[in-house]
């Protein structure tokens with residue numbers, strides 16, 4: 001399994017799930033642009049990855065994905081540095097029910113913008129060579145969480161958008177596969193945001209329910225989510241697929257009823 005010669009861009013790549021994905025992409029010989037808001041974490045992460053994989057394989061781009069111009073610039077800088085773009089992972093996400101408009105901007109609007117920018121750099125519509133996009137949703141889109149109404153809404157939105165644009169890609173012959181990944185609870189700093197009123201607002205009073213839910217369903221490791229991403233990258237038959245990853249069933253796919261009149 002090699003991605004030698006391929007170039008990937010991962011948003012939210014400095015920490016948590018994104019970081020695990022960056023690591024696995026480098027292990028499979030891809031070049032990677034790690035795009036993240038957290039400059040200190042991103043620079044520290046790049047320094048470690050340079051030691052492990054050698055300099056020149058990974059670049060860190062400091063960028064707030066909710067700033068459209070900065071995101072456009074991050075895509076351009078990736079192509080300027082590595083010469084092409086093949087894989088885009090729209091992973092950056094936040095959990096903030098207090099500043100819920102920001103949650104919509106980061107979790108949904110930026111995923112849509114990231115997908116459109118990825119198409120500009122990869123789609124045959126723009127005379128490019130094709131590629132693959134993975135948008136990160138959550139199991140919260142299937143088992144709605146009363147503690148996170150807006151977070152849950154954004155993750156539903158990511159699935160709806162991804163399935164629709166994946167159909168547009170196949171019908172429009174874009175040459176780009178677009179899939180969505182929905183993890184259950186994963187052991188990352190995001191999970192601890194449930195403890196904080198700054199993140200949860202009035203829903204912080206449900207934090208014990210949330211903890212019980214984690215105990216009931218279990219908590220996954222980021223490396224398993226990276227493994228799921230790799231499957232979506234490598235399996236060229238997948239477009240518009242909704243991958244779920246849970247403790248009880250591992251990596252599996254959601255199935256939908258066919259549309260009927």
Ligand SMILES: NC(=O)c1ccc[n+]([C@@H]2O[C@H](COP(=O)([O-])OP(=O)(O)OC[C@H]3O[C@@H](n4cnc5c(N)ncnc54)[C@H](O)[C@@H]3O)[C@@H](O)[C@H]2O)c1
Nearest residue numbers: 012015016017036037038064065093138185186188189190
């Ligand atoms: N951890 C979980 O339990 C879990 C479960 C299901 C889905 N998810 C989703 O997985 C994705 C990654 O989450 P995680 O758990 O690794 O979170 P995390 O908080 O550990 O990491 C998220 C990364 O995104 C970056 N980021 C946040 N806002 C940004 C912005 N505006 N611009 C650029 N970068 C930004 C952060 O700096 C951080 O490095 C998110 O979309 C999240 O909703 C997480």
Ligand SMILES: CCCCC[C@H](O)/C=C/C=C\C/C=C\C/C=C\CCCC(=O)O
Nearest residue numbers: 095138139140145184191194217246248
């Ligand atoms: C505090 C913010 C962290 C949010 C993480 C995540 O996106 C939120 C998920 C919320 C609710 C539902 C999630 C998981 C349920 C887990 C598994 C159910 C699967 C059932 C099974 O075991 O097959």
